[in-house]
Amino acid sequence: MRIVDLSFEIHTGAPVFSAYPTPIVHKWVSIEEHGYYANLLMLIEHTLTHVDVPAHFIKNGLTVEKIPLDKFIGKGVVIDVSHKPPKSEITVEDIEKALKELNIAIGPGWILLFYTGYDKKIGTPDFFNHPGLGWAASQYIARLNINAVGMDAPSIDHEPYPAHKTLLSQGIVIYENLTNLDVLIGNTGFKFIGLPLKIKAGSASPVRAIAILE
Numbered sequence: 001m002r003i004v005d006l007s008f009e010i011h012t013g014a015p016v017f018s019a020y021p022t023p024i025v026h027k028w029v030s031i032e033e034h035g036y037y038a039n040l041l042m043l044i045e046h047t048l049t050h051v052d053v054p055a056h057f058i059k060n061g062l063t064v065e066k067i068p069l070d071k072f073i074g075k076g077v078v079i080d081v082s083h084k085p086p087k088s089e090i091t092v093e094d095i096e097k098a099l100k101e102l103n104i105a106i107g108p109g110w111i112l113l114f115y116t117g118y119d120k121k122i123g124t125p126d127f128f129n130h131p132g133l134g135w136a137a138s139q140y141i142a143r144l145n146i147n148a149v150g151m152d153a154p155s156i157d158h159e160p161y162p163a164h165k166t167l168l169s170q171g172i173v174i175y176e177n178l179t180n181l182d183v184l185i186g187n188t189g190f191k192f193i194g195l196p197l198k199i200k201a202g203s204a205s206p207v208r209a210i211a212i213l214e
């Protein structure tokens, strides 16, 4: 069994979407002064590697603590979209072609991950120019009725947020800011786990996402 860590390290000043405050990890007590060590965290729910749930875009949508945990665990597959130009749209054809090449059909219980390579651009101006899902691809994925979609980019789409609106309204949760997906290319059916914190009325949560390869 091999575990691949798909999460970024949470640290002060890490990049977040422009509308949000940058995270703070502040030493609150230290062994030298207090006899024990602990940090204060101040962060938006959507900091670094996290999962978005319906309430993020859907009025009265499910909040994070109410979602059955089996949504956050599934059989994973990675589609390589690293050839797509900056800010371009990932299409139905891109997805169909990749699934055909991998010779799999996906549905309930699956987690569909997109490898863009933009995790390597974190901290550069290019980081937010990642490709994203458009309306047609989002509707195609919604019909597959899978558990979740994820990407190694700060968002899975751009304004007007077709994937967030389409997938979250269907109860498909969204992982953003994943990393190390390149390690998983060509593997299908590995176990993906990305459990959220049980935040009351949460719109999202940071996660420690992992892939387990047998």
Ligand SMILES: [Zn+2]
Pocket (backbone or CB within 6 Å): 046, 050, 051, 052, 176, 204
């Ligand atoms: Zn988010």
